[in-house]
Amino acid sequence: MNETATAGKLYVMGVGPGASDLITVRAARILSELDVIYTPTGKKGARSLAHAIIEEYLSPNTQVCTYHFLMKADIAAKQAVWDEVAQALKEEVANGRKVGFITLGDPMLFSTWVFLLQRLVSQQMTSPSWLEIVPGITSFSAIAAASAMPLAMEDQTLAVIACTASETVLEQALLNHDCIVLMKIYSRFPLIRDLLQRHNLLEHALMMADATLPTEQGWHNLAALPLSEKEGMQGLSYFSTILVNKNWPLSR
């Protein structure tokens, strides 16, 4: 997009892990001043969690556009949606509007926003003047705080990894780092639990689902959790994350 062509601006804001008061003061201020906001939803027709988090900060005059980002479709279908939303954002900014786009947690970590960013800016060191990215509290820092489990200290290393990775990659992360954040657990809970057991890490691991939301649940004793063959773990929330700290044994 042309740097000088427009007075419009795109504000991409991380809205944190779930609690409405875990967004930044900057994001709250920007949200109250927007012309239009784009809110993502994972399921067609479903309410956007990100939108529910920030609803109280929005001006009643702000237009709300909800986009359905396909989660399970093939790559071509996903790319078509990213192209469409990137184009819509571009046009809004070119029309001089103050445009908001919100993502859960932080926008630069495992976020669909990054696919739009690739379409909107060429690689450069500084953000263009029509774009501002406001960081958010990631789910794993909220979980570390809620469970009083540190993430890394001094010369320790921290790996953040999606459980959609191969078993070898997951195992290497567990072997090579002091602290490991395991995101996107989905149906891979049984595999992760086996890996933790195999490497004597169960007593250093905890899992939290829906952190900072009213439905928040946390587990220290992962060995005792019931499994169902189909789902990996019965009713496990999509918003579930495991933290491992080899230097921080957890009391059971």
Ligand SMILES: C[S@@+](CC[C@H](N)C(=O)[O-])C[C@H]1O[C@@H](n2cnc3c(N)ncnc32)[C@H](O)[C@@H]1O
């Ligand atoms: C697409 S990623 C989004 C990550 C997000 N950008 C962040 O900064 O946390 C979705 C994954 O984030 C984690 N997650 C997001 N919100 C969470 C929450 N409230 N509690 C636990 N895990 C959460 C889960 O591992 C989930 O599978």
